[in-house]
Amino acid sequence: MFSLAFRSVRQRPGRFVGTLLAAFLGATVTMTFNSMHDTAGAAGVDDRSAESLTLAAGVVGGYGTLLVFFAIASTLTVNVRQREEEMGLLRRTGATPAQIKRMIVGESVLVALAATVLAIGPAMLGGRALFDMFQDTDQVAADVDFAFGPIALSAGFGITLIAAAGAAYLAVRRATRTAAGAAGAGEPRGRLRNVGGGLALVTGLGGAATTFVFESTDPALMAPAAYGAILLSIGLAAFSPALLRMLLRRVGRPIGALGAGGYLAVLNTRQRAAELAGVLMPLVLFIGVATATVYMQAVESDAIEASGLAKSVDDKNLETMNLIVVGVIVGFACIMLINSLYAATSYRSREFGGQRLAGATPRQVLGMVVTEGLLLTVTGVVLGTAAGLAGLVPFNMVRTDTVWPEQSPLVWLGIVATAAAATMVTGWATARRALRTPAVVAVTKAA
Amino acid sequence: MTMFGRGRGSEPARNAEALRLVGVTKVYGTDAENSVTALDNVSLSLPAGSFTAVMGPSGSGKSTLLQCAAGLDRPDSGAVVVDGEEMTGGTEAQLAKFRRRRVGFVFQQYNLLPTLTVAQNTTLPLKLAGRRVDREKARTILAQVGLADRLGHRPDELSGGQRQRVAIARALVTEPSVIFADEPTGALDTRSARDVLHLLQEAVRFHGRTVVMVTHDPVAASYADSVLFLADGRLAGYMNAPTVDSVAERLAHLGDDVPAGV
Numbered sequence: 105m106f107s108l109a110f111r112s113v114r115q116r117p118g119r120f121v122g123t124l125l126a127a128f129l130g131a132t133v134t135m136t137f138n139s140m141h142d143t144a145g146a147a148g149v150d151d152r153s154a155e156s157l158t159l160a161a162g163v164v165g166g167y168g169t170l171l172v173f174f175a176i177a178s179t180l181t182v183n184v185r186q187r188e189e190e191m192g193l194l195r196r197t198g199a200t201p202a203q204i205k206r207m208i209v210g211e212s213v214l215v216a217l218a219a220t221v222l223a224i225g226p227a228m229l230g231g232r233a234l235f236d237m238f239q240d241t242d243q244v245a246a247d248v249d250f251a252f253g254p255i256a257l258s259a260g261f262g263i264t265l266i267a268a269a270g271a272a273y274l275a276v277r278r279a280t281r282t283a284a285g286a287a288g289a290g291e292p293r294g295r296l297r298n299v300g301g302g303l304a305l306v307t308g309l310g311g312a313a314t315t316f317v318f319e320s321t322d323p324a325l326m327a328p329a330a331y332g333a334i335l336l337s338i339g340l341a342a343f344s345p346a347l348l349r350m351l352l353r354r355v356g357r358p359i360g361a362l363g364a365g366g367y368l369a370v371l372n373t374r375q376r377a378a379e380l381a382g383v384l385m386p387l388v389l390f391i392g393v394a395t396a397t398v399y400m401q402a403v404e405s406d407a408i409e410a411s412g413l414a415k416s417v418d419d420k421n422l423e424t425m426n427l428i429v430v431g432v433i434v435g436f437a438c439i440m441l442i443n444s445l446y447a448a449t450s451y452r453s454r455e456f457g458g459q460r461l462a463g464a465t466p467r468q469v470l471g472m473v474v475t476e477g478l479l480l481t482v483t484g485v486v487l488g489t490a491a492g493l494a495g496l497v498p499f500n501m502v503r504t505d506t507v508w509p510e511q512s513p514l515v516w517l518g519i520v521a522t523a524a525a526a527t528m529v530t531g532w533a534t535a536r537r538a539l540r541t542p543a544v545v546a547v548t549k550a551a
Numbered sequence: 552m553t554m555f556g557r558g559r560g561s562e563p564a565r566n567a568e569a570l571r572l573v574g575v576t577k578v579y580g581t582d583a584e585n586s587v588t589a590l591d592n593v594s595l596s597l598p599a600g601s602f603t604a605v606m607g608p609s610g611s612g613k614s615t616l617l618q619c620a621a622g623l624d625r626p627d628s629g630a631v632v633v634d635g636e637e638m639t640g641g642t643e644a645q646l647a648k649f650r651r652r653r654v655g656f657v658f659q660q661y662n663l664l665p666t667l668t669v670a671q672n673t674t675l676p677l678k679l680a681g682r683r684v685d686r687e688k689a690r691t692i693l694a695q696v697g698l699a700d701r702l703g704h705r706p707d708e709l710s711g712g713q714r715q716r717v718a719i720a721r722a723l724v725t726e727p728s729v730i731f732a733d734e735p736t737g738a739l740d741t742r743s744a745r746d747v748l749h750l751l752q753e754a755v756r757f758h759g760r761t762v763v764m765v766t767h768d769p770v771a772a773s774y775a776d777s778v779l780f781l782a783d784g785r786l787a788g789y790m791n792a793p794t795v796d797s798v799a800e801r802l803a804h805l806g807d808d809v810p811a812g813v
Binding site for chain 2: 374376459463464
């Protein structure tokens with residue numbers, strides 16, 4: 105089965121692009137930061153520099169691994185779902201579920217291996233850039249040399265390969281189970297999501313509330329607020345279908361009156377609200393985390409400036425870490441958003457075909473997809489901003505004794521615009537591609 | 552060119568001739584080696600209010616004929632005239648607008664939208680065309696196909712036969728000149744198939760529509776007023792008042808008597 109995996113990757117490299125990209129980014133981030141461990145571990149590095157470097161390496165450690173896993177899992181789920189027919193064919197030819205599992209896991213390990221090898225060069229450059237930044241801001245002494253060594257490499261290969269194998273295993277297990285005819289498969293998942301979402305909401309609120317326990321100058325003040333915002337984003341995304349339905353009750357009628365595209369968009373979104381939670385999760389995470397972290401950092405910088413003190417090494421460390429956290433989470437959230445939306449839209453080629461045969465012009469279909477994207481964006485912006493504010497406002501209250509941060513909303517607008525663009529452009533471009541198939545062919549394909 | 556079928560519309564038709572094909576040719580594939588001539592200079596004329604079955608072996612071009620006649624595919628040469636108006640649209644949007652008023656579809660795989668209810672699926676073509684949605688009329692048509700108590704159901708809550716009846720109601724609601732049915736009973740059991748075929752007959756007799764049905768099943772074809780036979784992309788025969796046995800007999804010997812040129 106491994107040789108089959110090898111051939112399948114070699115013959116059809118195109119369909120692994122998503123997985124390759126996710127694994128490549130994951131490996132680059134992992135190796136970039138773990139090379140700080142290599143650098144700190146070299147002989148003759150002073151304690152202060154070593155601490156800065158180790159802190160940087162540690163910050164993406166835990167959640168970085170989790171993100172790599174989620175990103176690869178999200179792309180692999182798509183890959184496996186698109187290949188249900190091929191897997192059915194293999195099964196009818198006599199492949200056992202275990203053999204199919206080995207093939208899919210083998211493929212994704214191969215792709216992850218290639219991605220990690222490709223990532224070595226960029227990670228060395230990235231590590232060097234990160235290191236130079238530490239030196240330029242005097243967080244690391246000038247006589248320390250950058251090193252890229254065994255820790256970076258083993259972490260890069262280890263984390264990426266394990267994440268790829270694990271994600272592939274889960275994706276194919278879910279696919280083979282669904283194929284076995286479990287019609288009610290959606291039910292336990294929905295319950296699991298509610299329980300998980302409830303837990304995330306409670307701990308997130310707790311985290312944000314913990315902020316009030318800290319002193320206004322405590323260096324750790326930002327941590328509970330930031331984690332609160334992340335957890336609240338996840339929790340709110342789990343309950344986003346309810347908000348989406350509420351939104352539809354309000355705006356469904358006026359949007360439906362706009363034309364056939366809007367009419368279909370409202371009906372579709374109402375029906376598929378539960379499935380859309382998967383697309384809303386990265387969207388809410390993107391907006392929530394970016395809003396909370398960027399604004400907290402701005403509040404922090406302004407507060408230090410107002411106190412008349414210069415930024416300490418710790419302050420600079422924190423600022424660097426914050427920007428990194430935002431960059432990494434936002435980058436991965438964006439990949440997951442585009443990937444899951446691409447999957448959700450390309451899967452609808454048959455539905456689009458049916459609409460066209462019922463008399464829809466391509467323009468009406470695209471109008472429907474864009475309207476759906478708009479509804480998604482509005483929901484994501486409301487929930488993401490709520491999660492971000494839930495972290496930001498307590499932080500601002502403790503740090504500056506005012507409730508509302510005084511920073512300009514321009515950055516928030518930029519975040520919202522990026523999220524909206526990613527959502528609409530992905531949906532629109534994918535639908536346009538799906539429309540290239542003649543309607544009669546689209547409805548008979550994979551019937 | 553021959554006039555096929557017997558008009559028996561119970562309401563006045565808009566145009567005496569519902570569908571006309573003139574010298575329609577369709578070739579798949581570009582290079583001379585691998586190209587297949589799916590339709591070879593086919594001309595025909597169907598009067599309004601007729602029910603015609605199109606039959607032929609696999610690869611005879613019957614699906615291509617339906618797709619070209621219905622404006623789903625563009626012929627390489629020749630003209631298609633529906634209800635007196637020639638199909639000239641170049642873009643998909645133009646073709647879609649042409650089809651909206653003149654053509655209705657019934658497919659083997661129903662092609663209902665899963666997120667819409669029975670009533671919403673039925674009125675969708677009107678919505679898409681920006682026409683006034685007459686809910687009362689839609690309800691009447693759905694009652695005529697026996698789905699009065701299913702208006703709020705979604706397609707996945709219906710049997711295959713019920714889904715096909717929704718598709719027929721959807722095809723009737725826009726009052727098109729021609730309803731094209733592509734193997735409408737191909738996925739149904741014999742009882743549901745009979746119901747669907749009766750409904751297609753009623754579409755002709757009571758609603759005054761013209762029905763063109765592609766099928767490989769002699770039983771289905773026997774419900775039509777007349778049968779057109781296709782072989783190798785050419786018209787290969789015509790039969791009035793078909794019966795199951797006569798159609799099956801003719802199909803079995805279709806290869807024997809294909810004339811050199813139509």
